[in-house]
Amino acid sequence: MKKIKKLWVENRVLFILTMIVIVCFFVILGVCISCFFGSSKSSYGDRLEGIKEVNITDDVKNDFINSMKSDELINDASFKVQGKIVYITLDFKENVTLVEAESKALASLMNIEQKYQDFYDFHYTLKGEKTEKSEGFLIMGAKNVNGSGLAWNNNTEVKKDSE
Numbered sequence: 221m222k223k224i225k226k227l228w229v230e231n232r233v234l235f236i237l238t239m240i241v242i243v244c245f246f247v248i249l250g251v252c253i254s255c256f257f258g259s260s261k262s263s264y265g266d267r268l269e270g271i272k273e274v275n276i277t278d279d280v281k282n283d284f285i286n287s288m289k290s291d292e293l294i295n296d297a298s299f300k301v302q303g304k305i306v307y308i309t310l311d312f313k314e315n316v317t318l319v320e321a322e323s324k325a326l327a328s329l330m331n332i333e334q335k336y337q338d339f340y341d342f343h344y345t346l347k348g349e350k351t352e353k354s355e356g357f358l359i360m361g362a363k364n365v366n367g368s369g370l371a372w373n374n375n376t377e378v379k380k381d382s383e
Contacts, residue, residue, distance in 0.1 A: 268303060274339040276301050280332075284308075288328060293320065295349075305341045314351040318359065321346045325361060326370055341365055 228235065281299045288297035288310060296311040308328070312321050325344045329337070342363040350356030361370040 270339070271304065274335055276306070276336060276340070280336075284328070284332065287331065291324065293324060301340070304339065305343060306336075307343050307345070309345045309347070311347045312349070314349045315354065316348055317354075318346075318348065318357045321348060321357070321359070322361070322370070322372065329363060329370065337363070338365065342370075344370060 281301075284299050285297050288294050293312055293316050294310055295313050296309075298307075298309040300307040308325075310321070310325060310328070312324075325346055329342060329344075332342075344361040344363075346357065346359045346361070348354070348357040359372055361372040363370050
């Protein structure tokens with residue numbers, strides 16, 4: 221017993237450091253196991269969970285496209301679903317202002333059922349033709365699942381006049 225006491229007194233710091241190293245080793249081992257051998261069932265995660273219950277049918281797509289094409293300000297419309305994102309492209313006729321185009325996009329979003337708005341993200345691309353009277357426009361907007369309206373990102377090139 222005296223030998224153990226003497227060994228402890230002489231090497232107390234070494235024993236404490238050894239215990240800290242052992243504890244750190246087990247913590248690192250646990251983190252590595254949870255990272256590399258996680259319990260996720262899908263390698264892609266659960267972001268598409270519930271997509272089969274709130275699936276956008278071809279009828280919904282066709283109704284949306286037909287209602288947009290019947291509008292007198294719109295030349296063409298497309299509706300594409302990829303995962304949980306809906307991509308909508310609206311091509312406007314000439315002499316349509318950017319403000320009118322944005323209001324049409326917002327109105328078209330309100331025509332989509334609320335169950336789809338609560339599940340999918342919506343990305344709009346609005347294109348306006350360039351004419352003699354107007355420069356045209358290309359603008360993108362998005363609505364997140366948790367958002368209430370469309371947020372616009374203007375990609376229209378601005379030309380500066382040289383003096």
